[in-house]
Amino acid sequence: MDSDNPLVAVDVHTHLGRHGTHVHAPLAEHEIRAWGKVSWDVTEQQHGGASASARSSVVLAFDAEPVGVVVPNEYVAEAVRGNERLIGFASVNPNRPDAVDRLETAVRDLGLRGLKLGPTYQHFHPHDRACLDLLEAADHLRIPVIWHQGTTFTSAAVAEYARPLQLDLPARTFPNLRMWIAHFGHPWMAECVSVVRRHEHFYVDPSAMDTRPWQLAQALASAAEYRVLDRVLFGSDYPFSTVERTVAGLREAAAMCRRLGIAEVTDADIDAICQRDALDLLGLRPPQTSQST
Numbered sequence: 001m002d003s004d005n006p007l008v009a010v011d012v013h014t015h016l017g018r019h020g021t022h023v024h025a026p027l028a029e030h031e032i033r034a035w036g037k038v039s040w041d042v043t044e045q046q047h048g049g050a051s052a053s054a055r056s057s058v059v060l061a062f063d064a065e066p067v068g069v070v071v072p073n074e075y076v077a078e079a080v081r082g083n084e085r086l087i088g089f090a091s092v093n094p095n096r097p098d099a100v101d102r103l104e105t106a107v108r109d110l111g112l113r114g115l116k117l118g119p120t121y122q123h124f125h126p127h128d129r130a131c132l133d134l135l136e137a138a139d140h141l142r143i144p145v146i147w148h149q150g151t152t153f154t155s156a157a158v159a160e161y162a163r164p165l166q167l168d169l170p171a172r173t174f175p176n177l178r179m180w181i182a183h184f185g186h187p188w189m190a191e192c193v194s195v196v197r198r199h200e201h202f203y204v205d206p207s208a209m210d211t212r213p214w215q216l217a218q219a220l221a222s223a224a225e226y227r228v229l230d231r232v233l234f235g236s237d238y239p240f241s242t243v244e245r246t247v248a249g250l251r252e253a254a255a256m257c258r259r260l261g262i263a264e265v266t267d268a269d270i271d272a273i274c275q276r277d278a279l280d281l282l283g284l285r286p287p288q289t290s291q292s293t
């Protein structure tokens with residue numbers, strides 16, 4: 001992809017991390033069992049090549065020791081430093097006794113600009129006091145929060161903490177916090193959309209759904225029926241998918257909606273998702289460079 005003419009405006013969901021260094025058992029073994037390989041093994045150079053397909057990309061740390069994955073905040077901060085196209089997000093497990101301190105350090109000292117949470121991987125319930133305390137810190141820091149709230153292949157994750165409906169309380173408690181649910185909350189897409197629609201600053205991303213065209217079509221149909229297609233942010237979940245595969249998957253799912261007569265999701269709707277200014281919606285626009293873009 002020509003970096004002067006990227007395919008999408010903002011990819012809100014990409015990963016770094018090396019198998020064996022950051023990604024271990026049990027998750028790595030379970031990924032082999034489910035998918036036949038460990039996709040979560042990406043160099044900074046590979047990430048740089050893939051992220052050229054987007055004008056800006058969010059790069060996520062992940063603090064998920066209970067499933068064997070720790071992509072440290074410091075590692076992500078170092079990887080994005082000096083690259084205006086990359087926006088690093090911290091990850092902190094709320095169960096850590098120093099969770100709030102870690103988040104404040106990641107934002108103020110490391111320059112990270114958002115928070116990644118995955119209750120199913122980090123073994124906490126979104127209603128836990130520790131989680132709400134961490135969200136309060138994120139609210140004070142004025143940073144957005146991405147949630148992995150949906151199913152996953154690894155049995156080391158706690159499935160009971162994965163339902164999108166559990167995020168209604170956090171969204172009610174912090175109405176000004178910008179948040180979004182990854183992967184349309186699969187396989188609970190309608191539940192995900194039903195929560196998102198209730199809150200002005202709540203969004204979704206369709207990442208890693210291109211391998212599940214029927215689920216993605218249902219997700220887009222639900223978003224259209226509940227009138228929240230304008231809350232869909234573009235996300236790829238690289239290296240589990242790519243910008244190109246995600247765009248193609250969205251177009252195919254929209255065509256399936258029309259072919260089946262379940263929703264009138266147009267190519268223009270998909271174009272709008274691809275070109276959506278997520279930096280603006282999530283409060284991530286750097287003031288010092290806003291005039292040059």
Ligand SMILES: [Zn+2]
Nearest residue numbers: 013015182237
């Ligand atoms: Zn992801």
